[in-house]
Amino acid sequence: MKNRLNSIISLLFFGLTLSTEAWSQTQNSTKMTEQNNSALFAKGDKLPDTYFTGNAFLTPLLAKDKNNDFVMGSVTFEKGARTNWHTHPRGQVLIVTEGNGFYQEKGKPARPITKGDVVNIPENTEHWHGASVSTKMVHIAITNYEGDTNVVWLKPVSTEEYSAVNKH
Amino acid sequence: MKNRLNSIISLLFFGLTLSTEAWSQTQNSTKMTEQNNSALFAKGDKLPDTYFTGNAFLTPLLAKDKNNDFVMGSVTFEKGARTNWHTHPRGQVLIVTEGNGFYQEKGKPARPITKGDVVNIPENTEHWHGASVSTKMVHIAITNYEGDTNVVWLKPVSTEEYSAVNKH
Numbered sequence: 001m002k003n004r005l006n007s008i009i010s011l012l013f014f015g016l017t018l019s020t021e022a023w024s025q026t027q028n029s030t031k032m033t034e035q036n037n038s039a040l041f042a043k044g045d046k047l048p049d050t051y052f053t054g055n056a057f058l059t060p061l062l063a064k065d066k067n068n069d070f071v072m073g074s075v076t077f078e079k080g081a082r083t084n085w086h087t088h089p090r091g092q093v094l095i096v097t098e099g100n101g102f103y104q105e106k107g108k109p110a111r112p113i114t115k116g117d118v119v120n121i122p123e124n125t126e127h128w129h130g131a132s133v134s135t136k137m138v139h140i141a142i143t144n145y146e147g148d149t150n151v152v153w154l155k156p157v158s159t160e161e162y163s164a165v166n167k168h
Numbered sequence: 169m170k171n172r173l174n175s176i177i178s179l180l181f182f183g184l185t186l187s188t189e190a191w192s193q194t195q196n197s198t199k200m201t202e203q204n205n206s207a208l209f210a211k212g213d214k215l216p217d218t219y220f221t222g223n224a225f226l227t228p229l230l231a232k233d234k235n236n237d238f239v240m241g242s243v244t245f246e247k248g249a250r251t252n253w254h255t256h257p258r259g260q261v262l263i264v265t266e267g268n269g270f271y272q273e274k275g276k277p278a279r280p281i282t283k284g285d286v287v288n289i290p291e292n293t294e295h296w297h298g299a300s301v302s303t304k305m306v307h308i309a310i311t312n313y314e315g316d317t318n319v320v321w322l323k324p325v326s327t328e329e330y331s332a333v334n335k336h
């Protein structure tokens with residue numbers, strides 16, 4: 001069941017059913033119709049409430065292939081939006097491209113993150129990331145695979161947990 | 169000799185001798201002293217004339233480690249600057265973050281690239297990338313490894329080759 005859920009969210013999260021050509025077309029068309037001078041990528045499609053709180057969006061950038069053992073996408077978190085708590089079996093790299101937000105590992109203080117920050121998330125480490133309560137945050141996510149799995153989703157970040165981080 | 173050259177340029181190109189902590193410090197300090205509102209990353213240090221024509225600069229972003237089988241850096245090409253012809257044994261992904269330039273594979277027409285473009289460079293394919301003659305170009309490079317090798321450098325892109333691409 002856990003594996004099935006992971007497969008489903010992998011499909012939802014990074015559109016792995018698209019062919020390379022479809023990816024390229026998606027990318028070009030979203031770029032040409034939506035990109036403006038300040039945003040690096042289009043906002044993309046809304047991510048599911050099952051794994052995200054608030055309004056989060058994804059533009060897929062690259063599918064896993066024979067050379068790249070990762071998927072890559074641009075994720076936009078509107079004010080107040082964040083991932084659920086989750087882990088990655090082989091870690092994930094975030095590149096913050098716009099705005100301000102937080103990265104927090106379970107049991108540790110949240111780390112404020114801002115445009116130009118790179119976060120190297122360790123394997124099998126429970127964490128979340130998202131916008132602050134008052135600012136959007138956009139990051140590129142490079143998510144490594146272990147076999148067919150790149151993420152294990154856990155519980156939402158509660159209002160209490162999120163408020164505590166934003167209070168400081 | 170080729171392996172030795174590759175090792176040397178790997179060190180030059182992505183500063184792999186730095187510890188994770190040193191990388192983080194470098195990144196924070198360059199960001200805080202040089203970043204402005206429009207640039208995503210600092211320009212970094214000039215890349216060697218041996219492998220680049222014109223003024224190209226590198227800010228290292230991430231070292232290869234147990235989860236990430238790649239290095240990542242931000243490369244700034246001033247007007248007219250470009251890589252030598254080269255190949256990657258397991259390919260490379262470029263994310264253009266600013267400006268305009270070209271990506272060209274040997275024997276094919278050059279592809280104009282601009283902010284928001286992603287280029288998935290195949291393995292063992294001779295190519296170059298760089299700015300146009302009249303505009304800068306900045307990209308993130310994610311370079312996969314095969315063993316200890318991530319790049320094989322070849323001849324400079326000649327003035328004739330570069331002019332032909334810029335003429336169109």
